[in-house]
Amino acid sequence: MKIAFIGLGNMGGPMAANLAAKDFAVTGYDIVSGNLDRAATQGITAAKSAEDAVKDAEIVITMVPAGQHVLDLYRSILTPARGGTLFIDCSTIDVASARQAHAMAEAAGMQSLDAPVSGGTAGAAAATLTFMVGGKPDAFARANPVLSAMGKRIVHCGDRGAGQAAKICNNMILGVSMIAVSEAFVLAEKLGLDAKALYEVASAASGQCWSLTSYCPVPGVGPVSPADNDYKPGFTAALMLKDLALAQQAAAETGAATPLGAHAERLYRSFNESGGATQDFSAIIRHLAAARRNEA
Numbered sequence: 001m002k003i004a005f006i007g008l009g010n011m012g013g014p015m016a017a018n019l020a021a022k023d024f025a026v027t028g029y030d031i032v033s034g035n036l037d038r039a040a041t042q043g044i045t046a047a048k049s050a051e052d053a054v055k056d057a058e059i060v061i062t063m064v065p066a067g068q069h070v071l072d073l074y075r076s077i078l079t080p081a082r083g084g085t086l087f088i089d090c091s092t093i094d095v096a097s098a099r100q101a102h103a104m105a106e107a108a109g110m111q112s113l114d115a116p117v118s119g120g121t122a123g124a125a126a127a128t129l130t131f132m133v134g135g136k137p138d139a140f141a142r143a144n145p146v147l148s149a150m151g152k153r154i155v156h157c158g159d160r161g162a163g164q165a166a167k168i169c170n171n172m173i174l175g176v177s178m179i180a181v182s183e184a185f186v187l188a189e190k191l192g193l194d195a196k197a198l199y200e201v202a203s204a205a206s207g208q209c210w211s212l213t214s215y216c217p218v219p220g221v222g223p224v225s226p227a228d229n230d231y232k233p234g235f236t237a238a239l240m241l242k243d244l245a246l247a248q249q250a251a252a253e254t255g256a257a258t259p260l261g262a263h264a265e266r267l268y269r270s271f272n273e274s275g276g277a278t279q280d281f282s283a284i285i286r287h288l289a290a291a292r293r294n295e296a
Contacts, residue, residue, distance in 0.1 A: 067097025134162035
């Protein structure tokens with residue numbers, strides 16, 4: 001199967017490499033030459049342009065930063081692609097842009113899916129991503145073998161845009177829960193409670209959640225996480241802010257009440273603006289601890 005993969009950055013690069021390792025014929029393109037050069041060492045054929053990459057592809061996968069990038073890219077690559085090509089956008093973007101991309105693909109005679117991912121760079125490298133997929137059932141069935149080569153859980157969430165809806169709802173939960181876990185550890189320190197003792201209690205009690213037991217923001221507590229590597233990112237605070245902002249955009253458009261989501265977005269915006277954008281999102285604990293010291 002011939003696959004074009006456009007966007008070979010921190011997530012797209014290892015995803016495309018996994019496809020090549022599993023004997024898919026992958027042609028890749030990225031506007032950053034270094035990403036393209038690295039991909040070429042991983043069994044991916046480098047294209048001169050996005051338009052060149054898609055010409056002979058049966059499936060086109062895109063992984064770019066934002067909705068406008070997806071729409072601009074579709075405007076340039078739908079015409080040179082063969083009729084009936086399946087377009088899979090794995091970017092995390094707003095639901096409205098995802099639905100517009102579906103409409104553009106359909107008008108051009110293509111199949112399409114929105115399929116954002118969860119699992120970070122580690123999941124991309126290990127091919128253990130979760131894919132949240134929106135689109136028609138026949139397109140989903142066609143894509144499943146390809147997505148399964150890059151992830152271990154593939155969920156068809158519904159029609160157009162449903163994958164993006166699932167992603168932003170999931171990451172709103174993640175952002176809120178990481179703040180709650182971080183606040184609990186900051187409070188525990190003030191109370192003289194050992195962090196390991198809190199972990200032992202909460203990880204087996206009603207406070208248990210993924211942000212605590214799989215991604216603890218305190219070093220030396222629980223399974224190895226970015227906190228144990230000076231918060232070198234698996235998922236940056238900048239990306240968390242992006243996803244929380246998308247959730248707030250969706251909440252405003254639909255009239256949904258998300259007060260904790262809104263507060264989480266404000267806290268992550270403050271953390272980003274204070275220099276935390278390139279740190280892992282779990283480093284919000286440092287920001288919360290510093291804010292408390294400043295108040296004192």
